[in-house]
Amino acid sequence: xxSVTQLDSHVSVSEGTPVLLRCNYxxxxxxxxxWYVQHPNKGLQLLLKYTSAATLVKGINGFEAEFKKSxxxxxxxxxxxxxxxxxxxxxxxxxxxxxxxxxxxxTSLTVIP
Amino acid sequence: DSGxxxxxxxxxxxxxxRVTLRCSPRSGDLSVYWYQQSLDQGLQFLIQYYxxxxxxxxxILERFSAQQFPDLHSELNLSSLELGDSAxxxxxxxxxxxxxxxxxxFGPGTRLTVT
Numbered sequence: 001x002x003s004v005t006q007l008d009s010h011v012s013v014s015e016g017t018p019v020l021l022r023c024n025y026x027x028x029x030x031x032x033x034x035w036y037v038q039h040p041n042k043g044l045q046l047l048l049k050y051t052s053a054a055t056l057v058k059g060i061n062g063f064e065a066e067f068k069k070s071x072x073x074x075x076x077x078x079x080x081x082x083x084x085x086x087x088x089x090x091x092x093x094x095x096x097x098x099x100x101x102x103x104x105x106x107t108s109l110t111v112i113p
Numbered sequence: 114d115s116g117x118x119x120x121x122x123x124x125x126x127x128x129x130x131r132v133t134l135r136c137s138p139r140s141g142d143l144s145v146y147w148y149q150q151s152l153d154q155g156l157q158f159l160i161q162y163y164x165x166x167x168x169x170x171x172x173i174l175e176r177f178s179a180q181q182f183p184d185l186h187s188e189l190n191l192s193s194l195e196l197g198d199s200a201x202x203x204x205x206x207x208x209x210x211x212x213x214x215x216x217x218x219f220g221p222g223t224r225l226t227v228t
Contacts, residue, residue, distance in 0.1 A: 036219075043115060043203060043219035090156065099169035101146075101217070103156035 002027045004074075004091045006104035014112045019063075019078040021107045023091030026072065033074045034092040034101075035065055044090065050074060061085070086111045116140065117206050117220035125226045131192040134223045138185055138206030144168070145187040146207070146217060147179055151200035162187055191225070199227045 007022040025031055032051045036044040048059025055067040065076045074091060091104040116139035126132055138145050147159040149172075158171035162181035173179075176194075181187040191198060201224050205217040 041221075043117070043221045044205075045115070045219070046216045049216070097169065099161050100158050100171055101148075102158070105155050 002093045004104040012110040021076040032094045036090045038088040115218040119220040134189040136187045136204030142206035144207040146205040148203040194227045
């Protein structure tokens with residue numbers, strides 16, 4: 001079975017400081033992993049995805065994530081937080097068919113001015 | 114704007130009732146996915162249709178059903194509604210039937226409140 005665990009339900013950073021949102025996955029095969037962002041009262045937007053190519057994945061808005069098989073992790077990072085980054089972030093793993101997505105419980109990011 | 118539209122935006126109804134949520138995918142997308150987002154269950158995949166055919170099923174209750182029409186829009190029918198069905202229901206679309214390589218584009222959601 002596939003699952004993801006987001007290790008922090010809330011993360012608070014100051015504007016201009018680095019962001020780290022942690023995600024561990026469980027999968028019986030080589031997974032496809034995604035990070036989505038949800039701004040208040042909005043739908044979800046794809047930030048980046050890993051599909052067995054380069055282990056360091058670059059996404060939109062300066063975010064990136066590194067796939068570490070030995071640690072079963074797919075942590076999301078950004079060098080410098082911006083106020084507009086305040087949102088809910090979801091780590092997602094797909095099943096082997098690519099048809100079913102399994103979402104983490106989400107991490108709420110607060111950016112302090 | 115993702116290009117995925119959902120109607121209505123908000124829906125308030127009573128227990129025991131039936132409602133229909135509508136989703137129009139992005140132009141050219143053949144797959145439609147339905148998700149439920151609630152405070153206690155988080156985001157859960159319900160069901161996927163590809164070009165009119167059911168392709169995958171997740172945690173969808175028997176009281177819920179969906180279909181995709183020839184023009185590719187989809188409807189999610191929720192019946193015998195219970196208080197616990199109150200949630201945000203998202204629709205997403207994708208160009209292909211497998212999302213490992215293709216992004217899912219999410220609509221703004223329909224907020225259902227059951228009283």
